[in-house]
Every structure is written in C-alpha cells, then in structure tokens.
Amino acid sequence: MIKEPKLYTPVSVDKAFFSIGQDDKLMLLGSCFTEKMGTRLNSLGFSVNVNPFGVLYNPLSMALALQKCLDNEPVVEEDLVFHDGLWHSWLHHGAFSHADRQQCLHQCNSAIGNAHAFLSSCNTIILTFGSAWLYRIASDRFGTKYCDAVVANCHKIPASCFRLDMASVDDVVSVWQPLCERLLNEGRRIIFTVSPVRHGAYGAHGNQIGKAVLLLSIEHLMRTMEMHKLQMNYFPSYEILMDELRDYRFYADDLLHPSGMAEQIIWQRFQSALMSPQTIAYCEQRDKENRRAAHRQLHNSVDS
Numbered sequence: 001m002i003k004e005p006k007l008y009t010p011v012s013v014d015k016a017f018f019s020i021g022q023d024d025k026l027m028l029l030g031s032c033f034t035e036k037m038g039t040r041l042n043s044l045g046f047s048v049n050v051n052p053f054g055v056l057y058n059p060l061s062m063a064l065a066l067q068k069c070l071d072n073e074p075v076v077e078e079d080l081v082f083h084d085g086l087w088h089s090w091l092h093h094g095a096f097s098h099a100d101r102q103q104c105l106h107q108c109n110s111a112i113g114n115a116h117a118f119l120s121s122c123n124t125i126i127l128t129f130g131s132a133w134l135y136r137i138a139s140d141r142f143g144t145k146y147c148d149a150v151v152a153n154c155h156k157i158p159a160s161c162f163r164l165d166m167a168s169v170d171d172v173v174s175v176w177q178p179l180c181e182r183l184l185n186e187g188r189r190i191i192f193t194v195s196p197v198r199h200g201a202y203g204a205h206g207n208q209i210g211k212a213v214l215l216l217s218i219e220h221l222m223r224t225m226e227m228h229k230l231q232m233n234y235f236p237s238y239e240i241l242m243d244e245l246r247d248y249r250f251y252a253d254d255l256l257h258p259s260g261m262a263e264q265i266i267w268q269r270f271q272s273a274l275m276s277p278q279t280i281a282y283c284e285q286r287d288k289e290n291r292r293a294a295h296r297q298l299h300n301s302v303d304s
Contacts, residue, residue, distance in 0.1 A: 011244045013269050016233040019276045030128030031057050031195040044286045052115035054093020057130035061152035063175040069115035075108040088155040130195040132213035138163040172217035184228040191233045192218045196241035198256045
C-alpha cells in the first residue's frame with residue numbers, strides 16, 4: 001500500500017464548550033479580520049454589532065473601547081484632534097473623522113450609545129487582537145491629557161509626533177482581566193482569536209514578536225480565569241493560516257491578508273468549533289438564499 005505524503009500540517013480546533021445560535025447577540029471587536037467575520041455573520045441573519053469604534057488593532061485601545069461601550073461613556077472634545085482639514089478621535093478609526101467637530105463627536109457618541117444598548121442583551125463577545133505594537137503620542141502639542149497615551153489610529157499625522165512601542169503581556173492582562181471578569185460574571189461568553197493578518201510594517205520578526213505577545217496574553221487570561229472556562233473559547237485563526245494554509249495561494253495579492261479561499265476555510269473551521277449542526281445547516285440555507293438573490297439582482301441589472 002502506497003503511503004500518501006502529508007502536504008500540510010493540520011491545526012486541531014477543539015469544539016467549544018458552548019455554541020453560537022441564531023438567537024444569540026454577538027459583539028465583535030478588533031482588526032480588519034473582525035470586519036470580515038462580522039459582515040459574514042450579519043449576512044447570515046445573526047444579530048451583530050461590529051467594531052463600534054471602527055477597526056482597532058492593539059488590545060489596549062480595544063479594551064478602552066469596550067469599557068466606554070459598557071459604561072456608555074461619551075467622547076469629549078479633548079479626545080479630538082484637528083489635522084488636514086478633519087477632526088479625528090484618538091480613540092477611533094478614521095471612519096469617524098469629520099470636517100465638523102460636533103459632527104465628529106456625534107458620530108462617535110452615537111456609535112457608543114448604540115453599542116451600549118446592544119450590550120444590554122448581548123451574550124457573546126468576539127475579540128480579535130491584531131498587533132501588540134503601539135503608537136504613543138510623543139509630543140505635547142496635543143495637550144497634556146494625551147501625552148504618552150496609546151492611540152487607536154495615527155490619522156496620518158506625522159510620525160515624529162509618535163513613539164513606537166510594544167505592549168507587554170502584563171500590559172495586556174492588566175487591562176483585559178478586569179474587563180473579562182466583569183463580562184464573565186455577568187454571564188457573557190468570550191471568544192478570543194488573533195488576527196491572521198500579518199503586519200508587514202514591522203518586518204517578519206517584528207510581526208512574530210507582536211503576535212507572540214498577543215498569544216501569551218490570551219493564554220494567561222484563560223488560565224487565570226479557569227473557573228469560567230465553560231464561557232470562554234480560543235479560536236486559532238492565526239495558527240490555521242500560518243501553519244495549515246502556509247502556501248501563498250492562500251494570501252491576497254499583498255501577501256499579508258488571507259485570500260477569499262483562506263477566509264472561507266477559516267470560517268468553516270469556526271462553524272465546526274462554535275456552531276451546532278442545526279445552526280450550520282441554517283447558515284448554509286441562508287447562504288444559498290443570499291447567492292440566489294445576488295444572482296437575480298445581477299441578472300435583472302444586465303437585462304435592464
């Protein structure tokens with residue numbers, strides 16, 4: 001009997017202690033990979049709130065965003081900076097920037113208010129940590145409140161205004177442990193994952209160091225809160241792409257982001273780990289309906 005060669009290293013994905021169903025309400029926070037997952041869940045009819053502060057990469061900014069949403073704590077004018085014709089929030093992605101200061105504040109605070117209302121009945125939080133690399137304000141030109149503070153986005157402000165830093169495991173754990181304990185004690189469930197997107201700006205070695213900090217931080221959090229293990233799950237998005245789908249055909253043209261095929265494979269593994277067979281069947285049916293609707297729309301557009 002001829003033994004077939006192994007062409008890849010399979011990543012074992014354990015079945016979670018809980019399952020996501022159609023009746024669950026899910027909040028997703030984190031990197032651009034979060035947006036992909038959130039868009040997919042939304043298209044399949046799940047009730048989701050995705051990135052109320054916009055795309056966030058570092059876990060410290062993510063923690064502050066979630067805390068503000070939980071407490072319905074608004075952004076104030078001191079949190080804004082004016083640059084290149086726009087007002088920006090140091091706590092938000094550039095999608096919230098606006099030429100009018102009050103409109104910028106309104107957009108930020110409306111999203112916080114909506115997220116706070118959603119959290120009142122949300123039972124599952126999906127956290128995608130992107131990078132442990134941080135940008136700290138290194139200039140006092142923006143006032144003393146934010147001197148040396150970690151920002152969520154640099155908003156194309158000159159690099160000389162920032163200091164590149166890296167979060168330590170202690171940094172991440174110190175902000176996330178009380179938040180996680182709060183969520184878990186309220187009966188919510190937490191799904192951790194590390195974004196499979198590589199951050200090329202820091203080089204291959206720098207990217208790996210940053211991801212290592214995130215992986216160690218999540219491991220520490222889950223071990224520390226062992227008593228809540230039935231409410232927690234770690235899903236290995238990063239490991240699936242790096243170890244199982246390591247061929248560049250599974251990457252987009254920039255060789256940093258996962259390709260559409262890789263996203264589909266990771267999604268299927270996510271379903272297997274975190275959904276019941278009934279929910280998977282429901283997703284497949286909704287996906288078929290979505291594709292039929294898209295086909296009819298395209299067909300009608302061509303005919304017209």
